[in-house]
Each structure stands twice: as C-alpha cells, then as structure tokens.
Amino acid sequence: MSSNAENTQQDPKDKYPKPEFPEQEQSVPGTEAELQPKADHGESSYRGSGKLTGRKAVITGGDSGIGRAVAIAFAREGADVLISYLSEHEDAKETARYIKEAGRKAVLVPGDISEEAHCKNIIQRAVDEFGQIDILVNNAAFQMARESLEEVSSEEWDYTFRTNIYAMFHLCKAAKPHMHPGSTVINTTSVNAYRPKPILVPYAATKGAIQNFTASLGQLWAEDGIRVNCVAPGPIWTPLIPSTMPEEEVKTFGQNTPLKRAGQPAELAPIYVLLASEDSSYMTASTVQVTGGTPTI
Numbered sequence: 001m002s003s004n005a006e007n008t009q010q011d012p013k014d015k016y017p018k019p020e021f022p023e024q025e026q027s028v029p030g031t032e033a034e035l036q037p038k039a040d041h042g043e044s045s046y047r048g049s050g051k052l053t054g055r056k057a058v059i060t061g062g063d064s065g066i067g068r069a070v071a072i073a074f075a076r077e078g079a080d081v082l083i084s085y086l087s088e089h090e091d092a093k094e095t096a097r098y099i100k101e102a103g104r105k106a107v108l109v110p111g112d113i114s115e116e117a118h119c120k121n122i123i124q125r126a127v128d129e130f131g132q133i134d135i136l137v138n139n140a141a142f143q144m145a146r147e148s149l150e151e152v153s154s155e156e157w158d159y160t161f162r163t164n165i166y167a168m169f170h171l172c173k174a175a176k177p178h179m180h181p182g183s184t185v186i187n188t189t190s191v192n193a194y195r196p197k198p199i200l201v202p203y204a205a206t207k208g209a210i211q212n213f214t215a216s217l218g219q220l221w222a223e224d225g226i227r228v229n230c231v232a233p234g235p236i237w238t239p240l241i242p243s244t245m246p247e248e249e250v251k252t253f254g255q256n257t258p259l260k261r262a263g264q265p266a267e268l269a270p271i272y273v274l275l276a277s278e279d280s281s282y283m284t285a286s287t288v289q290v291t292g293g294t295p296t297i
Contacts, residue, residue: 030239048076061140065238181225218285258293
C-alpha cells in the first residue's frame with residue numbers, strides 16, 4: 001500500500017463529529033446558518049470528473065442538507081441545476097453560489113411542493129431554462145416528531161403525505177414528457193421505511209410509500225429507458241433535525257448506529273452521482289442504503 005493511500009484513509013467512526021451535540025432548536029424548516037456543528041456538504045472535498053457533463057438536473061429541497069450536497073456534486077460533475085426549495089432563501093443563494101463557481105447554471109424556484117400546481121411550475125421552469133430534464137431528484141420532505149398519534153392532526157398527516165409522496169407523483173408525471181432514454185429519477189427514502197421510529201408515524205409511512213413507488217415506477221419506465229432508483233439514508237445531520245426533533249433526540253442523534261455518529265450530507269452525494277450517471281446503467285427500481293451500519297433487512 002502506498003503512503004499516499006495510508007494518509008487518505010480514515011476510521012469512519014471518527015471522520016465527523018459524534019454526539020452529544022449542543023442543545024439547539026430551530027423553527028421549521030431550519031437553516032444551515034444555525035446548525036451546530038456545521039454540516040459538511042462537500043464544499044471543500046468533492047472533486048468532479050465529468051460524469052454528468054451537459055446534463056440538466058432538478059433537485060427538490062436543494063437549498064440545504066442532502067440536497068445541497070447533491071447540487072454541489074452534480075455541478076462539479078458538469079450538470080446545470082434547478083433548486084426547488086420552500087422558503088430558505090439565504091441557504092438557496094449559498095448553494096447557487098457553489099453551482100455557479102463550478103461554472104454551471106443555477107436556477108432557484110421557491111414554493112411549496114405540497115401543491116400540485118407548484119410541482120408543475122417547477123418542471124415547466126426547468127424546461128424553459130434548460131430545454132430538457134435529464135435528472136430529477138425528489139429529495140424534499142417534511143417530518144415532525146410526535147409522542148402520540150393523538151398529537152398528529154389531520155392537517156399535518158395530509159401535509160406530510162402531500163409533501164413527501166404526492167409531490168413525487170406530480171413531479172414525475174410532469175417531467176416524463178421532457179425526459180428521454182438515459183434520463184434518471186432518484187428519490188430519497190429513509191431507513192424509516194424499514195425501521196420506522198414510533199415518534200415519526202406520518203413521515204415513516206410516506207417513506208415506505210416512496211420505497212414502493214420507486215420499485216413500481218422503475219419497472220414501469222424501464223421500457224422507456226428511464227431509470228428510477230432511491231437512496232435510503234440513515235440519520236444525517238441537516239437543519240431538518242433540530243427543527244423537527246425533540247432536543248434530547250438532537251443531542252444524541254446518530255449515536256445508536258454501529259458507527260456511533262450521524263452521517264453528513266457529503267457522504268450521500270457520491271451515491272446520487274452514481275445513480276445519475278452511466279456508471280449505474282444496469283440499476284433501476286433499486287435502493288441504495290447509507291445508514292451508518294444499521295441493517296435494513
């Protein structure tokens with residue numbers, strides 16, 4: 001083994017901060033600026049190699065967290081990127097800055113994907129700006145921790161499903177006419193699809209639905225040469241956590257995984273690049289699990 005290889009290898013348990021994390025609470029949907037410790041989105045580490053040169057990507061929830069890491073990686077691999085986000089304008093502008101620094105086009109589209117009309121608007125905007133859609137990443141999601149089912153209002157249940165799974169249906173349906181053989185869809189599911197947390201009943205239910213939606217659609221669209229896969233993250237350190245989870249859960253977030261820590265968005269981005277690129281040409285209706293060692297079967 002070369003000395004260079006020895007120097008670059010790290011124990012995965014010690015690569016990033018471990019719990020306990022500082023006490024913190026944010027308003028929904030949360031912002032990167034208030035997150036402590038700061039998350040790593042690959043800003044200083046991701047190096048592209050032209051895997052997505054000339055492609056046009058749409059990423060929901062692309063302003064922060066996993067979406068930001070994916071946007072940075074896609075841009076450095078050569079893709080233009082449209083970022084859909086709710087209302088976190090400063091986070092979105094920061095992500096756009098990284099896309100532009102990579103020499104690619106960044107388009108920002110704020111709004112609520114729980115509304116069908118807005119989903120259609122996102123796709124139309126991408127077509128107007130790019131002329132086509134090569135990659136659709138359905139990443140945005142809503143969750144809220146509740147100690148009992150009685151605490152979950154009908155409105156919250158409905159909003160969680162409209163944001164997490166209805167939007168995926170509307171976006172895929174609207175995007176399909178503008179995709180072509182070789183295009184890809186990547187959906188973000190969760191370890192909660194397999195190991196649902198009792199305090200996340202609505203969210204976990206939608207993640208199970210996403211898992212099955214992906215498997216069905218991947219088979220349905222195979223005839224058209226459009227691949228559909230999903231990524232199942234474990235506990236990933238993003239603004240969603242302190243804005244939706246109890247403080248005690250935030251302090252120990254990721255501690256119960258075999259690697260004893262939360263994952264970072266930067267550790268997810270290469271998987272999305274794989275699924276978006278020709279390197280995964282024989283993968284469709286598949287799930288890639290990135291869970292810190294937590295088994296999903």
